[in-house]
Amino acid sequence: MSNYTTTHRMTGVGNTLKRHYETYLLEYELAHDDVDGECCLICHSGAAGDWVNCGACGEWAHFGCDRRQGLGAFKDYAKTDGLEYICPQCSMTNSKKKQQLQRPTNGFSKAY
Known part of the structure; x- marks a missing residue:
């Protein structure tokens, strides 16, 4: 997660977001696999439909x-x-x- 400005200094907002991510989201992401999205078992497409x-x-x-x-x-x-x-x-x-x-x-x- 990048939290740098154009002068390459960390910002307060970036630090807050990074801390929030590490506290609340990182553990969940490490414990759960990424979901690639469902695909139809018949046509193997993820297109919208019923x-x-x-x-x-x-x-x-x-x-x-x-x-x-x-x-x-x-x-x-x-x-x-x-x-x-x-x-x-x-x-x-x-x-x-x-x-x-x-x-x-x-x-x-x-x-x-």
Whole structure:
């Protein structure tokens, strides 16, 4: 943090800012990684738009990037008590887990 004037002397305001930074902000900055900004897990862009957060993995996606059928409208997910969004990757993982649970564990198939 530079707090010099054109004559290269420290200023009172600069010293105050530096002291405030060292007292209150430096410890926080050292303890937390820089946030580069979120990017869409589908298109990998950080462009503005309607964002939704996956309820399973916590990743963010543009609602418009998810082209799956039957998702509904963005407003259905934007409400506090609205639908929970599940990203395509977590959705596929969940369906694979369901298929594994439905398979018999003894190697025999059920006769219906």
